Amino acid sequence: MGVHENTYDSTVGAYLLLLPTLVAIVAFLYYPSLQTLRFSFFQTFLFGQNTRFVGLANFTELLSSQVYLTSVGLTIAFAAIVVVGSLAVGLAVAFLLYEVSDGKAAYLIAAIWPYALPTAVAGTVLLFLAHPSVGIYTHYMEAWFGVELDWFTVGWQGFAVVAVAAIWKQIGYNVIFMLAALNNVPESLNEACRLDGIETWRRLVRVYIPLMSPTLVFLVVINTIYAFFGSFALIDLMTQGGPTNATNLMIYQLYRDAFQFNNLGLASAQSVILFVLVAGLTFVQLRVSDRYAHY
Amino acid sequence: MTGITTTDLVKRFDDVTAVDGVDLNVREGEFLVLVGPSGCGKSTTLRLLAGLESPTAGAVEIADEDVTTASPSDRDVAMVFQNYALYPHMTARENMTFGLKTATDFSADAVDDRIAEAAGILDIEDLLDRTPSALSGGEQQRVAIGRALVRDPEVFLMDEPLSNLDAKLRVQMRAELAELHAELQTTTLYVTHDQVEAMTLGDRVAVMYDGEIQQIAPPQQLYDAPETRFVAEFIGSPGMNTVEGTLKRRGDAAHVTWGENSLSLPSAGAVKPYAGDRVVLGVRPEDLTQEMGGPLSMEVTVTEPLGDSLLTRGVVGDTEMEVSLPPRSAVDVGDVLSLTADPQRLHLFDIETGAALYHSAETVGSDAAEPPVADTQRSTT
Ligand SMILES: Nc1ncnc2c1ncn2[C@@H]1O[C@H](COP(=O)(O)OP(=O)(O)OP(=O)(O)O)[C@@H](O)[C@H]1O
Numbered sequence: 165m166g167v168h169e170n171t172y173d174s175t176v177g178a179y180l181l182l183l184p185t186l187v188a189i190v191a192f193l194y195y196p197s198l199q200t201l202r203f204s205f206f207q208t209f210l211f212g213q214n215t216r217f218v219g220l221a222n223f224t225e226l227l228s229s230q231v232y233l234t235s236v237g238l239t240i241a242f243a244a245i246v247v248v249g250s251l252a253v254g255l256a257v258a259f260l261l262y263e264v265s266d267g268k269a270a271y272l273i274a275a276i277w278p279y280a281l282p283t284a285v286a287g288t289v290l291l292f293l294a295h296p297s298v299g300i301y302t303h304y305m306e307a308w309f310g311v312e313l314d315w316f317t318v319g320w321q322g323f324a325v326v327a328v329a330a331i332w333k334q335i336g337y338n339v340i341f342m343l344a345a346l347n348n349v350p351e352s353l354n355e356a357c358r359l360d361g362i363e364t365w366r367r368l369v370r371v372y373i374p375l376m377s378p379t380l381v382f383l384v385v386i387n388t389i390y391a392f393f394g395s396f397a398l399i400d401l402m403t404q405g406g407p408t409n410a411t412n413l414m415i416y417q418l419y420r421d422a423f424q425f426n427n428l429g430l431a432s433a434q435s436v437i438l439f440v441l442v443a444g445l446t447f448v449q450l451r452v453s454d455r456y457a458h459y
Numbered sequence: 460m461t462g463i464t465t466t467d468l469v470k471r472f473d474d475v476t477a478v479d480g481v482d483l484n485v486r487e488g489e490f491l492v493l494v495g496p497s498g499c500g501k502s503t504t505l506r507l508l509a510g511l512e513s514p515t516a517g518a519v520e521i522a523d524e525d526v527t528t529a530s531p532s533d534r535d536v537a538m539v540f541q542n543y544a545l546y547p548h549m550t551a552r553e554n555m556t557f558g559l560k561t562a563t564d565f566s567a568d569a570v571d572d573r574i575a576e577a578a579g580i581l582d583i584e585d586l587l588d589r590t591p592s593a594l595s596g597g598e599q600q601r602v603a604i605g606r607a608l609v610r611d612p613e614v615f616l617m618d619e620p621l622s623n624l625d626a627k628l629r630v631q632m633r634a635e636l637a638e639l640h641a642e643l644q645t646t647t648l649y650v651t652h653d654q655v656e657a658m659t660l661g662d663r664v665a666v667m668y669d670g671e672i673q674q675i676a677p678p679q680q681l682y683d684a685p686e687t688r689f690v691a692e693f694i695g696s697p698g699m700n701t702v703e704g705t706l707k708r709r710g711d712a713a714h715v716t717w718g719e720n721s722l723s724l725p726s727a728g729a730v731k732p733y734a735g736d737r738v739v740l741g742v743r744p745e746d747l748t749q750e751m752g753g754p755l756s757m758e759v760t761v762t763e764p765l766g767d768s769l770l771t772r773g774v775v776g777d778t779e780m781e782v783s784l785p786p787r788s789a790v791d792v793g794d795v796l797s798l799t800a801d802p803q804r805l806h807l808f809d810i811e812t813g814a815a816l817y818h819s820a821e822t823v824g825s826d827a828a829e830p831p832v833a834d835t836q837r838s839t840t
């Protein structure tokens with residue numbers, strides 16, 4: 165650092181060069197965030213034109229609301245299922261793609277196209293494919309397994325359908341990164357395994373996964389954020405938080421308070437809680453993985 | 460009998476023929492070195508033996524058993540890879556034990572004993588709990604060898620294991636490998652492109668060129684009586700000088716001339732029958748000496764002081780040749796030297812096929828059937 169200290173006569177020059185970036189960051193990142201934080205201490209009327217300072221009342225209201233606490237629980241369960249599910253399925257698909265030698269490109273395209281689909285389109289398509297009365301998936305599930313499927317009215321079924329949709333949508337993204345990581349594993353390690361006759365499963369667990377760990381950590385973080393925020397469109401299109409609030413995740417509750425009930429203050433408080441929750445989780449994930457991931 | 464035999468082994472990749480009809484026989488307990496220039500198919504041959512590639516044609520036998528189509532793990536071979544192929548997330552010990560239970564049937568106690576023993580031989584006891592990133596190249600290489608050792612295989616396959624080391628460490632590891640082999644007596648096929656390594660380590664050396672084995676012989680015989688022009692030029696540092704000239708026979712005497720230069724061959728009757736008179740004469744740089752009024756005259760173009768000798772390159776007739784002169788010889792670029800060749804060390808090759816026609820010292824190196832385990836003293840000193 166010492167060598168570069170005198171490149172500019174004053175630090176003013178340096179700050180001038182940084183100015184455009186700083187302005188953009190402040191205007192579009194910090195200002196809205198601070199505004200959200202400020203709003204969370206106010207009660208708002210008339211789309212935020214009239215405000216009244218209420219201190220922590222929004223937070224106490226939320227934390228004593230059974231509906232909201234249920235939503236937090238649901239969201240955490242949802243995130244856990246989506247992160248584990250999309251990583252596990254993604255890993256299985258990526259490893260199969262890595263091992264296959266014929267038709268690799270075709271399989272790869274098949275595996276990642278859901279990711280290329282806009283969420284709104286994916287949600288609409290899935291809504292029809294899995295529609296309780298006219299959906300083709302539902303039809304065969306009922307025909308083959310003899311179960312009664314009605315995820316428009318049965319809570320856990322609605323939750324499951326949205327979770328599966330969210331996992332399905334994310335697989336392509338995970339596969340791309342995982343395949344890149346797998347391709348980085350030196351071929352000679354593979355050959356060392358072949359010489360010892362190490363079974364496929366053990367090779368995946370003992371060799372590939374440890375060597376992919378930096379990518380896997382990155383994907384855990386990205387998938388967590390996706391599960392908390394990215395499922396909004398799917399819920400809005402498929403269940404609108406129902407049935408009986410079974411898919412009323414925090415991000416959806418937040419949207420409803422802000423834009424259906426026009427309660428910006430309450431929504432801002434939820435925003436802050438959501439932010440703290442996700443930031444905290446990410447922090448813990450990175451700290452834990454520092455200890456175990458092999459870089 | 461735990462040797463390796465290949466019969467007419469061929470490997471083609473699309474339009475490249477990497478291995479072209481190799482017949483190799485590594486005897487039980489032998490240390491055979493496969494040497495050749497880059498891209499001649501050494502690694503491919505080794506990988507065919509290990510089962511990492513499947514041959515286009517031909518057969519592989521290990522310990523008298525046809526393993527041509529057997530999977531790598533069923534061949535009881537251990538391989539040391541050119542880049543070590545250590546698992547970067549495992550400690551040295553884990554690298555050695557991982558897969559050991561699948562590959563062999565040692566009990567847990569036996570595994571511990573074997574690791575301790577191998578670590579002792581390789582002097583890596585203190586490094587066992589480090590990961591490869593905390594080891595130097597030479598240490599990683601010893602761990603890689605250790606991984607092969609603890610498997611106690613029928614056959615070791617080593618692909619240029621020393622190529623990433625610095626010159627000094629390479630010499631040291633070379634000696635350690637020779638010692639190790641003297642102790643274990645495991646059949647070993649060792650690949651290198653370094654002919655010094657080949658000469659010092661091998662009980663016998665196989666020279667490979669363009670997918671084909673040119674000659675398999677003990678090191679000294681390879682040096683004294685190369686069977687092809689390629690072997691002559693490849694073995695030795697620098698390799699043998701080869702000159703295209705005209706063979707003239709007059710009764711029992713014969714000589715080879717090119718330009719103003721001429722060398723006469725002793726006992727010319729030994730020259731194999733040959734159509735035409737154009738031949739390739741071979742003479743090693745170290746068999747040429749300066750002599751007043753000698754039959755060859757060389758105009759010096761480059762001098763390279765090597766310390767123990769002065770390597771001098773120049774033009775004889777219109778052919779480039781090298782001569783190894785005593786150190787500190789007073790030779791400058793542009794000088795014209797008179798040279799003579801040791802008459803006992805001349806060679807002739809077919810100008811078309813490169814096959815040897817004549818070695819003036821045919822008495823040397825007729826011991827092709829030398830026992831497999833030659834003295835390893837040679838390489839450790
Ligand atoms: N997987 C492959 N696909 C196509 N060609 C290959 C493949 N592997 C090797 N070759 C070709 O086969 C030839 C022999 O390769 P090989 O790796 O056996 O050479 P080598 O003697 O080990 O050389 P080096 O000393 O550089 O390691 C080369 O021309 C190489 O390009």
Ligand SMILES: [Mg+2]
Pocket residue numbers: 501502503
């Ligand atoms: Mg090679």
